[in-house]
Amino acid sequence: MLQAPCYKVNHMVQYSQARFDTSFAALSDVTRRGVLEQLGRGDTSISELACKFRMTLTGMKKHVRILEDAGLVATEKVGRVRTCRLGRRQLDHEMAWLAKYQKLWATRFDALDELLEEMT
């Protein structure tokens, strides 16, 4: 009914300034944000990404490289195909999501406890 994305995330402030700058640059581009959303739905090869975002293979490789440097994407080459998936930073995001979700529910249950004490 009311999900965690509505809540603020403060933990990321803990990341070092350098990493922050890298991910800020990586995420300042609409295509790169689109690539992350696409990879959230499943692993995708660079050529498929190039096709989906209607750009050249070389152009997409540059975008992927920037995301990779920021730790947001990991790639693996098998044969001639380089496959992209969400990187370590995205796994951190899953932890962050669970932490936010936990906080929402802990807050709700604390309020429920207070109400139950007042109820007759």
Place this chain on the structure above:
Amino acid sequence: MKSSTTVERKSDREVVVTRMVNAPVAKVFRAWTQPELFRQWWVPKSAPMKLVSFEMDVRVGGGYRLVFEFQGNQMAFFGAYKEVVPESKIVWTNDEAGEAGQVTTVTFENLGDKTRVMLTEVYSTKAALDEAMSNGSLDGLREQFDQLEDFVQPVSGRQ
């Protein structure tokens, strides 16, 4: 003393919340099903949003609709009750996200003067849960960009 609230990703498409509540099950069930009680605890006071309208009719075939105002935009959360077993279980859908919306099941375990509440949210696919998680984190990053802009603005203003 406050009890602890545990959250666990049980499977690819399932998240489970458990909490021990210090009250008998009849009372806990009332707090979950009577609108005037429910609204007093469901929306945390610290939430950066305002509840502008609220309806709930907890019975099979009934539904709920909560409308919030957040940064000038209205957001509605709504769904239908699929199963209601007094003092035992409530199941509802979360339809604001369409087909991808999760199904929430809450069960109440009678432990005399205490109640164990277990809430399970099951998403239709792994991708739906992954997306809920990744969208939330991207929102967090976008929010950081705003904070960064606030931080950068006065510096450039001085030049």
